[in-house]
Amino acid sequence: MTDAPESRIGVTERERALRELVAHLGAGRLSPAEFDTRSAAVAAATTKRQIAELFTDLPAGAPYPPTPRVRPVPRFPIIVGMFAVLSILLAVVSGNALWLLLIIAGPAGAVAIAHYRRDHHQVRGRT
Numbered sequence: 001m002t003d004a005p006e007s008r009i010g011v012t013e014r015e016r017a018l019r020e021l022v023a024h025l026g027a028g029r030l031s032p033a034e035f036d037t038r039s040a041a042v043a044a045a046t047t048k049r050q051i052a053e054l055f056t057d058l059p060a061g062a063p064y065p066p067t068p069r070v071r072p073v074p075r076f077p078i079i080v081g082m083f084a085v086l087s088i089l090l091a092v093v094s095g096n097a098l099w100l101l102l103i104i105a106g107p108a109g110a111v112a113i114a115h116y117r118r119d120h121h122q123v124r125g126r127t
Helices: 011-026 032-044 048-053 075-094 097-126
Strands: none
Touching: 011 032, 011 048, 032 048, 075 097
């Protein structure tokens, strides 16, 4: 890896530069027309030097704002909700209240599968 000005950049670096341009636009340092011009230049940039040239007249700070962390969506509540809706729908459509047992059986099965996967991956990771 190199930090040379002529080293190539990727999508991540372009996204960070765009977020910084948005911050400068929000702070009033750029007009909408300047923002449009610079954001088009960021999209076309291929090297670190090309990106750096777009920020020479703007106040210094962190080179790029930090990348926001994305929290994973919890799957268990979604699975429970899906089983509840499915079981109620099947009970109403079929007229058989036994379908309501899926409200209990579905999430229990999901928990069992999650435990199996966790244990399976732990054992697999040790060998």
